[in-house]
Structure formats: structure tokens, C-alpha cells
Amino acid sequence: MKKDIQIPKVEGVYLAIVNEYNDIYKTHDWNAYIINDKEVDLEVVLIVTSGYSEKNVTATFRKKLDVLPKKSYAKIEFIPEELFALNNEFKVTFFEGNTMFEKNFVFRKNTINEKAFQKIPLMEMKGILVK
Template sequence: MKTDLPENIVEHVSIAIVLDSATPEAKLWKVYLINLKDQALETVLISSKGYGEKDGEKIKTSVLRHSLGNVEAKSFIQIELIDEQVFGLTNEYWLSFYLGNQIYDKKFIFVPESIVETNMIRIPLLNKAGVMIG
């Protein structure tokens, strides 16, 4: 039964949307997985999608699936590039990974208009400005 399953809570793992570089013509945004744990994450899988409304019309992006392999302790890995045009949508990242023989999963949801300068912090390990959910 579901009540017999262990409650595997994901801690010290974050998703960050980072302003990687900017020129007067364009900004380059990237999405990263940040592992702040003292142990590696194994067999990391992430699915990403965007959804919401724009001009009264429902919008859904394609679901992207990423197999990232292992992510070492106290490290980060790029998941994908992200276009500013989807910042007005809900951007969802569903993470799954193993620690030993236990599987963990967690949804990280960036709500519409949350990826703005006033929400930016200095992202640990990356040392760049971005918005992070952990």
C-alpha cells in the first residue's frame, strides 16, 4: 500500500534558472540542477514543460525529457536552455534520482512571472544571478 512506502524527501537539491550571459541584443538563460548534498545523485532524470494562458488562450509547451546520468556531490549540471518568452508561463521540472537503492522525486514549479530581477539571488556553486527553487 502507499502508506507502506518510505517518505523520501528531497533536500539540498535545487533547480535554478540563471542569466548566463547578456548583451544589448539578447540574454542567454539556462536551467541548472544544483546538488548541494555530500553525495552524488545517481541516474538523474528530469522532465520539463511549460503551461498557462496568454491573451486568454491556453498554451502548453512540448514535454522535454533529460537523462543526466550521475551528478557529483557539491556540483551542478545544465539541464536546458530556456527562452524568456516562456517566463509568463508556469515552468515545471520533475526530478527523479537514486541515492543508493532508494528512488527520490520532486516537482519544482516556477510560477508565471517569478523569473524576474527582484527574485534573483547569487546561485550557490555557480556564482551567477538567477532564481532558485530548493
């Protein structure tokens, strides 16, 4: 039964959007990262992203990481500035041992900007963080 399913709470896994310099194109790009601040590796990390508003929906993007080592981070995708006017949702599913975890991270529309910067765990840079 549905009431018998236990979904454990996700802790120590975050999403961040940072503005960083791209050496190849000589531009400042906005990139999304997943951060594993846990003391254990995450396995079979699945990330499904999309942007939406009342009138618009973006294409769905999927990414898989076989392993996200403990105390590490990985780039998910580049985010064009025109998507900041949308809600940007990241659905993350992963295994920790034999237990599956799932969490939705949402960057609400117009919240991705330099005024909202804070220190990002493990990354030695500032950006927007969603826990």
C-alpha cells in the first residue's frame, strides 16, 4: 500500500547554480551543479531537469552519474540566462547503499541573480544554493 512506503529524507545533497568564467569562449556562464556533502558515495544518480511557467515549458534534460563520490560535486548543465524567468526544477534520484532517495530542487523564477549569492559548500565559490 502507498501508506506503507517509507521515503527517507534527503540531507547533505544540494543543487547550486554558479556564474563562472569559461576559458574557451571567454564568457561568464551560469552552470548547475549537484553537490554531495555526505561521507558516503552516491550511486546511480539520475537528474531530470526542466523549466516552466504558466505559459512556457522547456524541453526535459536527463543526466546520469554512475557515482558521485563523497564530499564532491559534478556539473549538471549550462543554463542560459533567458531561463531565469522560469521555475527551474531538478528532480534527483540516487542510491545510498541499498536505499533509494529522491528530492525535487526548484530555483523559483527570477531568483537566479548575483544578489542572491552565498558560499557554496565544497566548491570554494559563490552562487545560488537550494537545499
